[in-house]
Amino acid sequence: MSSNIININNVKKSFGDKVIFENVSFVINEGDFIIFVGKSGGGKTTILNLLAKIDVPDSGDISYLNDSLKERTSFIFQNFYLVDYFTSYENVILPLEYAKDITDKSSVIDLFKRFDIEDTIDKNVKKLSGGEKQRVSLIRALLRKPKIIFCDEPTGSLDKINEQIVMKHLAEINKEGITIIMVTHNENLIAYANRVLIIDGFNIYEKI
Ligand SMILES: Nc1ncnc2c1ncn2[C@@H]1O[C@H](COP(=O)(O)OP(=O)(O)OP(=O)(O)O)[C@@H](O)[C@H]1O
Ligand SMILES: [Mg+2]
Numbered sequence: 001m002s003s004n005i006i007n008i009n010n011v012k013k014s015f016g017d018k019v020i021f022e023n024v025s026f027v028i029n030e031g032d033f034i035i036f037v038g039k040s041g042g043g044k045t046t047i048l049n050l051l052a053k054i055d056v057p058d059s060g061d062i063s064y065l066n067d068s069l070k071e072r073t074s075f076i077f078q079n080f081y082l083v084d085y086f087t088s089y090e091n092v093i094l095p096l097e098y099a100k101d102i103t104d105k106s107s108v109i110d111l112f113k114r115f116d117i118e119d120t121i122d123k124n125v126k127k128l129s130g131g132e133k134q135r136v137s138l139i140r141a142l143l144r145k146p147k148i149i150f151c152d153e154p155t156g157s158l159d160k161i162n163e164q165i166v167m168k169h170l171a172e173i174n175k176e177g178i179t180i181i182m183v184t185h186n187e188n189l190i191a192y193a194n195r196v197l198i199i200d201g202f203n204i205y206e207k208i
Contacts, residue, residue, distance in 0.1 A: 002029040005069055005148070005179065006051060011060035013046060020046050021202045024060070028181065033174040035190050036183040037207075038199030044183035045078075045152055047199065051181060052150045069148070074141035078153040080133045082140075088112070088120045088128065092140040103143060111139045115169060131162025138169060149173070151182040155189065167192050 006028040013020045020043040028034060028051075038044050049055040050062055052075055064070040082091045089108065096103055112118045115135040120128055125136060134154060141149055151170065155163040163186075171192050174180045182193075190196045196207040 002031050003065065004028070005030045005065045007061075007063050008051070009061050009063070011050065011057045011062060013043070013050060013055075013057050019202055021199070021204060023202075024204045026197065026204065026206065028179065031174070031177060031179060032195055033171065033180045033193045034182065034195045034197060035193035036181075036197045036199055036204070037185065037187055037190060038183070040185055042199045043204075044185070044199060047204065048150050048152050048181065048183050072145065072147040074144050074146040074149045076134075076137050076141050076149060076151040076154050078156050080137050082125045082133055082136060084124075084126045086125060087122050088117070088125055088132075088136045088139075089122065091125055091136055092143055095140065096143055099144075101144075108139070108143065111142060115139060129162070130157045131159070131165060134158060134162070134166050135169070138166070138173075142173070146178060148179045148181060151180065153184055154182060155184065155186065163189075 004027045008024060008026050011024040012022040036044055036047060046055070050057055052073060053070065083094065092108060109121065112121050115138065117132050117135050120132055120136070125133060128136065154170065155166050158166060167189060170180055197204055198207050
């Protein structure tokens, strides 16, 4: 039996006098691979930021099952947010050093092997392709040992081949028990999800 890990109850969000959505309610279950689809400017990044508690709703509430879960989330940004003049390896351990988390080098290298980018470890990220950078972001996210990963257009800047590689990795991670919450404008990706939510007008509803 899967349990509700995030409850979204009657949420309204606006910027100034522009309403993005209102009366939005749904639940996220442990183990979900949720894809939100919607057009550009429809509120995809907004809902992801609200769910990840980067932003707050005007009214209604978004509640996590417990606080420890809230602390075990990772966010993969559309534009990677990697530090250009650092190597891949330095980029993924940077937040760990900051948080004083200890991870042995071999477990980091294992992740580079798993995602098939071992040869980028000592390369400056500036020299990496989009697909490689997205996998570095994924490694950085995983090293926090998250229970939930939020992904904002994780394939937005990738070609078809890299898009499939990244989606396959996300599906694999999800099978291992991590809840994936992703937004995209690309309807071709919805086959990877167990649930699809459509952002349409002021509303977010489940595709059936
Ligand atoms: N901080 C902000 N202040 C004012 N308006 C904002 C802010 N953030 C987003 N908006 C507006 O809210 C709407 C939804 O933005 P959002 O970034 O969620 O769209 P999106 O679906 O992610 O679009 P895209 O596919 O282009 O990334 C847009 O009209 C945007 O201009
Ligand atoms: Mg966006």
